[in-house]
Amino acid sequence: xxxxxxxxxxxxxxxxxxxxxxxxxxxxxxxxxxxxxxxxxxxxxxxxxxxxxxxxxxxxxxxxxxxxxxxxxxxxxxxxxxxxxxxxxxxxxxxxxxxxxxxxxxxxxxxxxxxxxxxxxxxxxxxxxxxxxxxxxxxxxxxxxxxxxxxxxxxxxxxxxxxxxxxxxxxxxxxxxxxxxxxxxxxxxxxxxxxxxxxxxxxxxxxxxxxxxxxxxxxxxxxxxxxxxxxxxxxxxxxxxxxxxxxxxxxxxxxxxxxxxxxxxxxxxxxxxxxxxxxxxxxxxxxxxxxxxxxxxxxxxxxxxxxxxxxxxxxxxxxxxxxxxxxxxxxxxx
Amino acid sequence: xxxxxxxxxxxxxxxxxxxxxxxxxxxxxxxxxxxxxxxxxxxxxxxxxxxxxxxxxxxxxxxxxxxxxxxxxxxxxxxxxxxxxxxxxxxxxxxxxxxxxxxxxxxxxxxxxxxxxxxxxxxxxxxxxxxxxxxxxxxxxxxxxxxxxxxxxxxxxxxxxxxxxxxxxxxxxxxxxxxxxxxxxxxxxxxxxxxxxxxxxxxxxxxxxxxxxxxxxxxxxxxxxxxxxxxxxxxxxxxxxxxxxxxxxxxxxxxxxxxxxxxxxxxxxxxxxxxxxxxxxxxxxxxxxxxxxxxxxxxxxxxxxxxxxxxxxxxxxxxxxxxxxxxxxxxxxx
DNA sequence: TTGTAAGCGTTATCAT
DNA sequence: ATGATAACGCTTACAA
Numbered sequence: 001x002x003x004x005x006x007x008x009x010x011x012x013x014x015x016x017x018x019x020x021x022x023x024x025x026x027x028x029x030x031x032x033x034x035x036x037x038x039x040x041x042x043x044x045x046x047x048x049x050x051x052x053x054x055x056x057x058x059x060x061x062x063x064x065x066x067x068x069x070x071x072x073x074x075x076x077x078x079x080x081x082x083x084x085x086x087x088x089x090x091x092x093x094x095x096x097x098x099x100x101x102x103x104x105x106x107x108x109x110x111x112x113x114x115x116x117x118x119x120x121x122x123x124x125x126x127x128x129x130x131x132x133x134x135x136x137x138x139x140x141x142x143x144x145x146x147x148x149x150x151x152x153x154x155x156x157x158x159x160x161x162x163x164x165x166x167x168x169x170x171x172x173x174x175x176x177x178x179x180x181x182x183x184x185x186x187x188x189x190x191x192x193x194x195x196x197x198x199x200x201x202x203x204x205x206x207x208x209x210x211x212x213x214x215x216x217x218x219x220x221x222x223x224x225x226x227x228x229x230x231x232x233x234x235x236x237x238x239x240x241x242x243x244x245x246x247x248x249x250x251x252x253x254x255x256x257x258x259x260x261x262x263x264x265x266x267x268x269x270x271x272x273x274x275x276x277x278x279x280x281x282x283x284x285x286x287x288x289x290x291x292x293x294x295x296x297x298x299x300x301x302x303x304x305x306x307x308x309x310x311x312x313x314x315x316x317x318x319x320x321x322x323x324x325x326x327x328x329x330x331x332x333x334x
Numbered sequence: 335x336x337x338x339x340x341x342x343x344x345x346x347x348x349x350x351x352x353x354x355x356x357x358x359x360x361x362x363x364x365x366x367x368x369x370x371x372x373x374x375x376x377x378x379x380x381x382x383x384x385x386x387x388x389x390x391x392x393x394x395x396x397x398x399x400x401x402x403x404x405x406x407x408x409x410x411x412x413x414x415x416x417x418x419x420x421x422x423x424x425x426x427x428x429x430x431x432x433x434x435x436x437x438x439x440x441x442x443x444x445x446x447x448x449x450x451x452x453x454x455x456x457x458x459x460x461x462x463x464x465x466x467x468x469x470x471x472x473x474x475x476x477x478x479x480x481x482x483x484x485x486x487x488x489x490x491x492x493x494x495x496x497x498x499x500x501x502x503x504x505x506x507x508x509x510x511x512x513x514x515x516x517x518x519x520x521x522x523x524x525x526x527x528x529x530x531x532x533x534x535x536x537x538x539x540x541x542x543x544x545x546x547x548x549x550x551x552x553x554x555x556x557x558x559x560x561x562x563x564x565x566x567x568x569x570x571x572x573x574x575x576x577x578x579x580x581x582x583x584x585x586x587x588x589x590x591x592x593x594x595x596x597x598x599x600x601x602x603x604x605x606x607x608x609x610x611x612x613x614x615x616x617x618x619x620x621x622x623x624x625x626x627x628x629x630x631x632x633x634x635x636x637x638x639x640x641x642x643x644x645x646x647x648x649x650x651x652x653x654x655x656x657x658x659x660x661x662x663x664x665x666x667x668x
Numbered sequence: 669t670t671g672t673a674a675g676c677g678t679t680a681t682c683a684t
Numbered sequence: 685a686t687g688a689t690a691a692c693g694c695t696t697a698c699a700a
Contacts, residue, residue, distance in 0.1 A: 011693065012693080020670075020671085021670065021671045021672075022694080022695095023670070023671060023672080023695085023696080024669085026695060027669095030695080034669055036669065051477065051478075053450070053453045053454045054693085055454065055456050055692090055693055056454045056455045057391060057394050057395050057692085057693075057694085058395055058676090058692070059693080059694055059695075060694090061389075061391050061395055061675095061676045061692090061695095062676055062693080062694045062696080063676085063694085063695065064676070066391065076410075076416050076420040077417060077632075079413070081416075082413075082415075082416035082419075083411065085410045086409060086411040089435055089437050090437065098434050098435070098436070098451065099434065099435045100402065100434040100435070101434070101435065102432070103427055116387070117432065119387045120388055121432060122389055122391045143385065144342070144387065227619050252615075252619055255619050255620070259619075281561070281586075282586075282616055284561065285561050285586055285589050285590075285620070286589070286619070286620045286621075287596075344676095344678090346677080354687085356677090357679085357680085357686070357687060357688080357689095358686060360680085361685095361686090363678095364679085368685055369685070370685065373685080373686080389676090389677050391677075392678035392679085392692090393677080394678090394692090395676090395677080395678070395679090395691095395692045395693070396677080396679040396691080397680095397692085398692070
């Protein structure tokens with residue numbers, strides 16, 4: 001069966017059909033100026049008649065440019081990742097680039113394997129959105145002449161690689177935590193999931209050090225994944241704890257807390273305040289509407305791709321950008 | 335800058351470094367049997383020393399196999415699409431294939447352009463998940479020797495192309511609509527968004543004809559996108575309409591209805607029943623928990639990829655599968 | 669303006 | 685077991 005798959009129309013056949021050389025066909029395909037309208041027409045005609053499509057493969061091999069860019073992500077299954085993906089793909093599309101996906105899963109070795117595939121796959125550039133990589137691994141790829149933009153890795157601090165950082169930490173620390181600590185003496189709770197990457201780790205650290213700075217106590221809850229488990233956990237907690245300010249990693253966690261609180265006879269936000277760190281549009285759909293920190297991941301995707309293209313075109317060398325998170329105050333905070 | 339990007343290590347350099355011919359290096363790369371352990375070691379050594387990575391491009395050109403498969407989707411931004419994407423990518427990964435994305439937007443011409451790019455991009459096969467294509471366009475791609483699996487297109491009925499269909503229609507018609515009509519005389523409302531594709535259209539048609547068959551009246555609401563607008567619309571509706579069974583296209587719509595109903599003093603499910611057609615895990619997070627129809631899109635993705643690979647390997651010709659939607663009854667229906 | 673031919677980095681078919 | 689060498693489908697000097 002696959003043997004019947006051989007007969008793709010090539011540039012030779014077009015050339016023969018049009019009665020010109022393959023070089024001329026190539027010129028027509030690539031809109032080179034020096035072609036007579038007459039011959040151009042002949043060739044175009046042959047092309048459409050035969051249904052010819054150039055092979056991106058052969059073109060890429062000849063020009064060493066694939067117009068393909070690689071995207072490394074841990075999974076396609078999170079809302080904020082697919083928002084970013086959308087941003088990347090849309091912008092790539094409009095600039096004539098294709099996106100190929102490299103998914104790493106949660107294990108380091110998967111990540112390294114993805115990086116390897118990325119290199120052999122010969123993409124023109126790559127966007128890396130994955131907490132698993134260390135600095136050396138990311139810089140290693142640049143040895144292979146693959147321009148890279150890193151999104152939200154801890155590499156933020158180092159200056160060797162182009163990257164987009166999130167303003168999360170600052171917004172969280174100043175607008176939410178410090179503000180609360182200075183206007184209220186209600187205890188703050190940080191609610192996290194295990195293994196949610198370095199972004200979470202940094203946010204937690206920020207939470208903790210701010211408490212230290214202000215000389216205050218705090219609690220960190222680490223809960224297993226799954227809405228139902230969260231809900232039961234907090235239902236239990238609210239039997240004894242009748243007030244608190246909860247900083248939850250994401251909407252589903254925040255929602256579990258508000259549901260458990262309400263059904264434990266607690267009022268929101270009078271008794272219990274909740275904020276979701278990774279907010280989505282679902283934050284304002286439930287009742288009460290979850291206060292949250294929102295980051296426009298589609299915009300992040302747009303920017304990441306734009307930065308990468310600028311590097312590819314040699315317009316810039318090591319661009320760095322910051323996308324700032326916003327604090328959206330809704331029903332669950334005061 | 336891009337001029338410095340030339341020095342990718344090639345198979346020639348490895349051959350020279352190892353003191354063998356490039357043919358031998360190729361054999362080592364591809365694990366061909368006829369190589370002395372000694373030479374194999376020499377070559378491996380040179381490979382790691384030089385950091386050589388074969389060019390997938392050149393390999394593909396030589397073998398006419400890219401190990402790349404194309405995915406056409408209207409957008410990466412919907413939960414059920416990214417679930418499917420996840421399923422596809424994970425399975426592809428484990429089988430050694432890469433996924434490249436072709437996004438069509440909402441216009442037909444975008445879709446055709448995506449199809450064109452798909453063809454020139456020289457993928458080994460394609461999965462098409464897009465309502466915009468007509469039969470001839472999908473079959474056209476097969477002229478270019480690109481094996482295709484279609485997911486949930488209206489092409490379901492025709493027999494010329496491999497596809498996965500959803501059992502949505504049947505489940506909705508029998509388990510929900512007909513069941514309700516025969517056990518209650520409460521009016522049913524179908525709540526749709528404009529331009530939500532053929533799946534929605536088919537479901538609506540099914541809703542309508544079932545009502546005709548049972549000799550009953552019904553209402554169809556077409557509401558603009560955006561949770562807030564939905565909410566206000568139903569708040570208004572519930573000033574006069576004090577009961578009803580609402581079939582909503584997706585969670586956010588369903589949630590808007592439950593919120594508006596509750597805040598209009600209506601009880602759920604006593605006065606108002608709601609079901610969401612495209613359910614997600616968010617359906618059971620809010621209160622009340624939305625009854626919904628759930629389709630495991632990750633599983634769909636898995637199957638789509640498996641089918642495609644089977645075609646590629648010549649194991650089968652025109653596989654067809656049906657993935658059945660489940661009715662998950664929670665708080666908002668009786 | 670058009671054609672010729674070398675090269676892009678592999679694989680695969682011959683010989684040896 | 686290894687080495688030449690011709691493809692693969694295209695681009696691009698260089699020649700004509």
